[in-house]
Amino acid sequence: MNEVSVLVGGKAGDGINSAGAMVAQLLNHLGYRIYLYFDYPSLIRGGHNFAIIRGRETATGTCGRTVDFVLALNQETVDRHRDALKKDTAIIFNADLVKGAGQGVPVKEILSAEHAPDIMGNSAIIGGFAKAAGIPWKTVEEVFSSHIPKSTELNLRVARLAYERLATVHPVPPCGNPPLPLLTGNEAIGLGMVSGGLEAYVSYPMTPSSSLLHFLAEEQENLGVTVVHPESEIAVILMALGFAAAGRTAAVGTSGGGFCLMTESLSLAGMAELPLVLLVSQRTGPSTGLPTYTGQSDLLFVLHAGQGEFPRFIVAPGTTEEALYWSGIAMNTAWEFQVPAFILSDKNFSEGTYSTDPSLVRKFPQGSYPAWERSPPYRRYADTPSGVSPLAFPGTDGAVVKVNGYAHDEAGITTEKAETVARMAEKRIRKEEALAQAMKDYPQVSVSGNAAGLVALLCWGSTAGVCDEVAGPLGLRVVRPVVLSPFPAEPIRKALEGTGMVIAVEENATAQLAMLAGQYGIRCGKKILRYDGRPFTPELLREEIREVLS
Amino acid sequence: MTGRQIITDAQNTWCPGCGNFSIQHTLKNVLADIEKEGQSLDNVVLVAGIGCHAKIADYLNINSFYSIHGRTLPVATALKLANPDLTVICCSGDGDCYAEGLDHLIFAAKRNIDLTVIVHNNRVYGLTTGQYTPTSPRGFRGKSTPLGTREDPLNPIELMLASGATYVARGYSKKMDQLRTLMREGIGHKGFAFIDVLQICATFFPAADYYSPRVYELTGHDRTVFEAACVRAREWDYDSDARIALGTFYQKSAPVFDGKTAERKLSLAERDQAVRELLKKRT
Numbered sequence: 001m002n003e004v005s006v007l008v009g010g011k012a013g014d015g016i017n018s019a020g021a022m023v024a025q026l027l028n029h030l031g032y033r034i035y036l037y038f039d040y041p042s043l044i045r046g047g048h049n050f051a052i053i054r055g056r057e058t059a060t061g062t063c064g065r066t067v068d069f070v071l072a073l074n075q076e077t078v079d080r081h082r083d084a085l086k087k088d089t090a091i092i093f094n095a096d097l098v099k100g101a102g103q104g105v106p107v108k109e110i111l112s113a114e115h116a117p118d119i120m121g122n123s124a125i126i127g128g129f130a131k132a133a134g135i136p137w138k139t140v141e142e143v144f145s146s147h148i149p150k151s152t153e154l155n156l157r158v159a160r161l162a163y164e165r166l167a168t169v170h171p172v173p174p175c176g177n178p179p180l181p182l183l184t185g186n187e188a189i190g191l192g193m194v195s196g197g198l199e200a201y202v203s204y205p206m207t208p209s210s211s212l213l214h215f216l217a218e219e220q221e222n223l224g225v226t227v228v229h230p231e232s233e234i235a236v237i238l239m240a241l242g243f244a245a246a247g248r249t250a251a252v253g254t255s256g257g258g259f260c261l262m263t264e265s266l267s268l269a270g271m272a273e274l275p276l277v278l279l280v281s282q283r284t285g286p287s288t289g290l291p292t293y294t295g296q297s298d299l300l301f302v303l304h305a306g307q308g309e310f311p312r313f314i315v316a317p318g319t320t321e322e323a324l325y326w327s328g329i330a331m332n333t334a335w336e337f338q339v340p341a342f343i344l345s346d347k348n349f350s351e352g353t354y355s356t357d358p359s360l361v362r363k364f365p366q367g368s369y370p371a372w373e374r375s376p377p378y379r380r381y382a383d384t385p386s387g388v389s390p391l392a393f394p395g396t397d398g399a400v401v402k403v404n405g406y407a408h409d410e411a412g413i414t415t416e417k418a419e420t421v422a423r424m425a426e427k428r429i430r431k432e433e434a435l436a437q438a439m440k441d442y443p444q445v446s447v448s449g450n451a452a453g454l455v456a457l458l459c460w461g462s463t464a465g466v467c468d469e470v471a472g473p474l475g476l477r478v479v480r481p482v483v484l485s486p487f488p489a490e491p492i493r494k495a496l497e498g499t500g501m502v503i504a505v506e507e508n509a510t511a512q513l514a515m516l517a518g519q520y521g522i523r524c525g526k527k528i529l530r531y532d533g534r535p536f537t538p539e540l541l542r543e544e545i546r547e548v549l550s
Numbered sequence: 551m552t553g554r555q556i557i558t559d560a561q562n563t564w565c566p567g568c569g570n571f572s573i574q575h576t577l578k579n580v581l582a583d584i585e586k587e588g589q590s591l592d593n594v595v596l597v598a599g600i601g602c603h604a605k606i607a608d609y610l611n612i613n614s615f616y617s618i619h620g621r622t623l624p625v626a627t628a629l630k631l632a633n634p635d636l637t638v639i640c641c642s643g644d645g646d647c648y649a650e651g652l653d654h655l656i657f658a659a660k661r662n663i664d665l666t667v668i669v670h671n672n673r674v675y676g677l678t679t680g681q682y683t684p685t686s687p688r689g690f691r692g693k694s695t696p697l698g699t700r701e702d703p704l705n706p707i708e709l710m711l712a713s714g715a716t717y718v719a720r721g722y723s724k725k726m727d728q729l730r731t732l733m734r735e736g737i738g739h740k741g742f743a744f745i746d747v748l749q750i751c752a753t754f755f756p757a758a759d760y761y762s763p764r765v766y767e768l769t770g771h772d773r774t775v776f777e778a779a780c781v782r783a784r785e786w787d788y789d790s791d792a793r794i795a796l797g798t799f800y801q802k803s804a805p806v807f808d809g810k811t812a813e814r815k816l817s818l819a820e821r822d823q824a825v826r827e828l829l830k831k832r833t
Contacts, residue, residue: 224816242628
C-alpha cells in the first residue's frame with residue numbers, strides 16, 4: 001500500500017500548522033488519505049512546533065514513529081527528530097538557518113529574487129518539498145490556487161524557484177483517489193452542529209476547544225450562527241441556557257478546567273430541562289496540566305458532573321465522518337429530550353486534520369420536539385409518559401413559561417411537597433429510558449478490524465485510527481462505543497461476543513472506559529494505557545499488544 | 551393574553567413587613583401599566599437569582615427563568631440576544647449580584663445589553679439567615695461576622711457608573727411612587743438599566759429608621775452629565791452618615807449589544823448548502 005509521512009518543524013511563529021496544511025493538501029491532491037498531527041508547546045513564540053502529515057491509500061487517523069520527509073525550518077527540527085529518520089528519509093531545509101545532510105532551499109535568495117516578503121518563505125520550502133517528492137507542478141499550482149487565495153501568483157513564483165533548484169529524491173506516486181475535504185475534528189464537530197440546526201455558539205477560549213470558537217466566529221455569517229465570547233465559562237453555559245429558554249438552539253465548547261466552572265449550571269440545565277450541547281475537548285490533566293497535549297481522562301467526570309441526578313447524552317466521535325453525523329444527532333437529542341448532550345473530544349481529535357469522505361456520513365433525520373398545543377394554561381413541566389414536556393417559549397401568545405432550577409411542579413412553580421418532588425424526579429429519570437430506547441436505532445458501537453477476532457481492543461474517541469490500523473494485520477477485533485451515555489451495554493456485549501480476551505486501550509492512567517464497562521459486567525482482562533499527553537503510535541500500540549498477549 | 555391576573559396562586563413566604571412586597575407590588579403595577587398601553591405581557595420575561603428576592607419569579611404570573619445564585623445576567627443577556635422582541639427584567643439580590651455574580655453585572659453594563667436590573671438590596675443575606683453582604687455597613691454583626699465586619703461596603707452606584715451602565719438609579723422600598731417611575735424609565739430605556747433598591751429586611755436588617763430621615767429625591771440634577779452623577783453617587787458610600795439621593799443619577803444613549811446574525815435563521819437547505827460549500831473550500 002502506498003504510504004508517506006512528512007514532518008514539518010520549526011519554531012512557534014514559523015507557520016508550521018499552515019505549512020503542514022499545504023503539505024497535506026498536496027498529498028490529498030495526489031489521492032492520499034490524510035491525517036495531520038500538530039504538536040506545539042503552550043507558548044506563542046520560540047518553542048519547537050512540528051506537524052506530521054501522514055498520507056495513505058486508505059483512511060488513516062494516526063501517525064507512525066518514522067517519516068519519509070523532514071522539512072526543517074530551523075536547526076532544532078533536524079537535531080530533535082533524529083529518531084524519526086529512516087535510512088532514506090529525505091531532508092529539505094532552509095539553507096539560511098540549517099546545516100546538515102539533505103537538500104537546502106536558499107530561502108532568502110529566492111525571496112529577494114522575487115521581491116517577496118519573508119512570510120512567503122514557507123512557499124519556497126513547500127516548492128522544494130514538491131520537487132523532492134516528484135509531485136507534478138500542475139498539482140502544486142492547483143493546491144496553491146485553491147488554498148492560498150492572497151498573492152497566489154507571487155507564492156507560486158517563489159515555490160517554482162525552489163522547485164527548479166531541488167532534485168526528486170523520494171518520488172511519491174499518485175494514488176488515483178479523488179481529493180477529499182480535509183477537516184479538523186473541531187471543524188467537523190462544528191459543521192455537524194450546524195447541520196443539526198445550531199443557531200448560537202457560546203464559548204470562552206480554552207485549548208483545545210478554541211479552534212471551534214475561531215472557526216464558527218469566522219464562518220458565522222455563512223453558517224447563520226450567532227457567536228458570543230462572554231466573560232467566563234460560567235457566563236458561557238448560562239447564556240446557552242438563555243438561548244435555549246428563548247427557543248434558540250445553542251452549543252458551548254470548552255476543556256476540562258472550563259467545564260469545571262460550568263458544572264453548577266449543567267445541573268441547572270438538568271433540573272430546568274433545558275436543551276444544551278457541549279463540546280468538551282480533553283487535554284492532559286489534572287488542573288492546567290499540559291494545555292496543548294492530549295488525554296482521555298475526563299470521561300467519568302463528564303459522566304457524573306453536576307449535583308443531583310439527571311439524564312445526559314454523551315458521544316465521542318473517532319472520525320470526522322462520525323463527528324459530522326453525531327454532532328448533528330447531539331443537537332437533535334438535546335432538544336428531543338431536553339437534556340445536556342456532550343460531544344467528548346480530545347486535543348488529538350479536535351486539532352488533528354483528517355480526510356473526510358462526505359459519502360460516508362450517514363444522514364440523520366431533522367430534529368423535532370413536542371411543541372405546546374396552545375391550550376392554556378401552559379405547563380412547562382407537564383408530566384408525560386416519556387417524561388418529555390411540550391415546549392413553548394416566552395413571546396408565545398397565551399403561554400406563561402416558567403423555567404425553574406428549584407424543585408418545581410408541572411407549571412414550573414417552586415415546591416417542596418414530597419410527593420411532587422418525587423414525581424418530578426421520576427419524570428426526569430424517565431427521559432433517560434426514552435433516550436436509551438431511541439438510541440437503539442443508531443449505530444452506537446463501531447466494530448472494525450477482524451470481526452471474528454478472539455481478542456478485542458476496547459477503545460473510544462480519537463484512538464479509533466491507531467486501533468484500527470494495528471488491529472487489522474494482527475487479526476484483532478476493535479470494539480469502540482461512540483455513544484457513552486446512556487451506556488450501550490447491550491450492543492457492546494453483542495460486539496464482544498466470541499472474544500476470549502478484551503484489552504482496554506485508553507489515553508488515561510486509570511482505564512476509565514474499562515471501569516465504566518465493568519459496572520455493566522463487561523470485563524477487560526488487560527489494559528494498555530498512555531498518559532504522557534502524546535497519542536499512541538501504531539508501533540507503540542503493536543509492541544504493547546504483543547507484550548500483553550505473550 | 552390580556553387582562554391576566556398578574557399574581558400567581560403560589561403561597562407567599564416573605565416575612566411580614568418585608569420590602570420585597572413593595573418591590574413586587576410596584577413591579578406588578580408597572581406591568582399592568584405596560585399592558586394597558588398595549589404591550590402584551592407575553593413578551594416580558596423575568597429572570598431571578600436565588601435568595602428572598604427570587605421568590606418573585608414564583609409570585610408574578612409572567613414568563614420567568616428562576617436561575618441559580620448570582621446567575622441572572624448571562625441568562626437575561628442571551629434571552630434578549632435570542633429574541634430582541636422580549637422585554638427582559640432581572641430581579642437580583644445584593645448577595646446575588648454584588649457577590650456571587652458580580653462579574654456578570656459588570657459585563658452586562660459594559661456591553662450595554664438592553665435589559666433592566668432591579669437589585670433588591672437589603673444589605674444582608676436573608677434566606678441563609680443573616681450574614682453580611684457586599685453592601686452591609688462596616689462593623690455589621692452577622693452570623694458569619696459576630697465581631698463585626700472589617701471591610702467597607704461596595705458602592706454599587708459608583709461601580710455601575712464606572713462599568714458603563716447607561717441608566718443608573720436608586721430607589722427605596724418605602725418610596726413606591728418614585729420606584730414605579732424608576733422602573734418605568736428603566737424598562738423604557740434602550741440599553742442597560744440599573745436600579746439599586748434600598749430594601750427593608752424586616753428580620754435581619756430593619757433599616758427604615760436609618761434610611762427614612764436621610765433619603766431625598768434628586769432634583770435639579772442633570773442626569774446626562776457623568777461627572778455630576780459621580781459626585782452624587784459618592785455623597786453616600788453605603789456606610790457613612792450622609793444624605794441618600796434617590797432617583798436617576800445618570801442616563802445616556804449608546805449603541806446596545808446585539809447578536810447581529812441571531813435574527814437570520816437559515817433553512818435546512820441553506821444550512822446544508824453552507825456546509826457543502828465549506829467542505830469544498832477544504833478540498
